[in-house]
Amino acid sequence: MDTRTVSPSPPILEAFHLRKSYGSFTAVDDVSFAVPAGQCFGILGPNGAGKTTAIRMLYGFSPMTGGALRIFGMDVRDNLRSIKARIGVCQQENNLDPDLTVFQNMEIFAGYFNLPRPLARERAEKLLSFVALKNRRDDKVMELSGGMMRRLVLARALINDPDLLILDEPTTGLDPQSRHSVWQQLEELKKGGLTILLTTHYMDEASRLCDRLMIMDRGRILVEGIPSDLIRTYVGHNVIEVAEPEPALLDFVAEKGLAYENLGLRVMIYGENRNTLYQEISSRCSNDGCILRMATLEDVFLKLTGRELRD
Numbered sequence: 001m002d003t004r005t006v007s008p009s010p011p012i013l014e015a016f017h018l019r020k021s022y023g024s025f026t027a028v029d030d031v032s033f034a035v036p037a038g039q040c041f042g043i044l045g046p047n048g049a050g051k052t053t054a055i056r057m058l059y060g061f062s063p064m065t066g067g068a069l070r071i072f073g074m075d076v077r078d079n080l081r082s083i084k085a086r087i088g089v090c091q092q093e094n095n096l097d098p099d100l101t102v103f104q105n106m107e108i109f110a111g112y113f114n115l116p117r118p119l120a121r122e123r124a125e126k127l128l129s130f131v132a133l134k135n136r137r138d139d140k141v142m143e144l145s146g147g148m149m150r151r152l153v154l155a156r157a158l159i160n161d162p163d164l165l166i167l168d169e170p171t172t173g174l175d176p177q178s179r180h181s182v183w184q185q186l187e188e189l190k191k192g193g194l195t196i197l198l199t200t201h202y203m204d205e206a207s208r209l210c211d212r213l214m215i216m217d218r219g220r221i222l223v224e225g226i227p228s229d230l231i232r233t234y235v236g237h238n239v240i241e242v243a244e245p246e247p248a249l250l251d252f253v254a255e256k257g258l259a260y261e262n263l264g265l266r267v268m269i270y271g272e273n274r275n276t277l278y279q280e281i282s283s284r285c286s287n288d289g290c291i292l293r294m295a296t297l298e299d300v301f302l303k304l305t306g307r308e309l310r311d
């Protein structure tokens with residue numbers, strides 16, 4: 001019998017008890033997680049949860065107050081330069097040079113990695129094709145739309161052919177079409193085996209892109225796991241949502257001993273046997289604002305915090 005075991009490849013990134021304080025305020029509090037190779041790992045949380053603060057420590061932009069960090073098996077404190085050479089970062093702000101052309105922005109960025117000029121130019125051309133900006137290569141950045149700028153920032157972050165791509169809210173502020181185009185490009189990168197770490201407060205983005213994620217709130221991790229497992233474990237498959245619930249309905253829900261979250265204008269009701277329950281509840285609603293829908297990561301957040309992800 002073959003007794004050899006195939007050991008899983010070590011994580012690309014491991015964070016141990018990360019902490020960041022600003023004076024007496026702790027923005028990131030005892031956060032530990034690991035990002036497996038080739039996966040997309042998400043940090044999902046509302047505004048102010050500590051997502052940006054956490055990932056800024058990962059790429060050395062902000063020193064840790066406490067904890068430890070290993071990337072590519074190396075301690076960040078001792079190997080920041082060699083680690084940074086293998087990371088691509090898309091910060092929340094575009095920080096492109098508006099007076100330069102699209103292509104010049106790529107070339108200047110390649111300079112930070114000391115890429116030989118012919119290689120830098122070749123990669124820049126390929127990456128601009130990848131993000132569908134080849135026909136805008138000689139336009140000034142200030143002439144681009146918001147979605148095009150985000151795509152350029154993505155292309156720029158790939159100029160050093162990174163082993164880990166870190167994205168802080170990659171689609172915040174974009175229109176739906178631009179968001180979909182960024183998602184498609186990230187999915188292609190995933191297919192190519194790139195390890196991705198992203199932050200987002202969009203649960204649809206997290207569900208679509210992330211193989212694993214952790215939900216953060218007020219600097220701490222609430223839960224961590226595979227998105228569909230988190231939904232099944234904390235909420236179930238479906239949720240009954242009632243708009244403008246009447247007091248009699250809330251009494252019925254309470255009498256039945258059902259779990260629910262009351263947001264005032266809407267109430268989410270959780271329970272087994274939802275089809276039967278839905279018939280019972282909808283027959284008690286005087287308006288037609290009662291729906292049975294698939295549970296989402298938003299419901300997980302709501303169940304755990306009593307608040308919505310979006311402010």
Ligand SMILES: Nc1ncnc2c1ncn2[C@@H]1O[C@H](COP(=O)(O)OP(=O)(O)OP(=O)(O)O)[C@@H](O)[C@H]1O
Pocket residue numbers: 022025027045046047048049050051052053054201
């Ligand atoms: N330099 C700083 N000094 C003091 N407090 C800060 C600083 N940077 C961030 N904070 C605070 O830390 C907390 C977490 O902020 P952070 O930007 O990490 O949140 P976030 O989850 O990324 O939110 P968003 O989605 O809005 O970007 C917030 O309360 C913020 O006000």
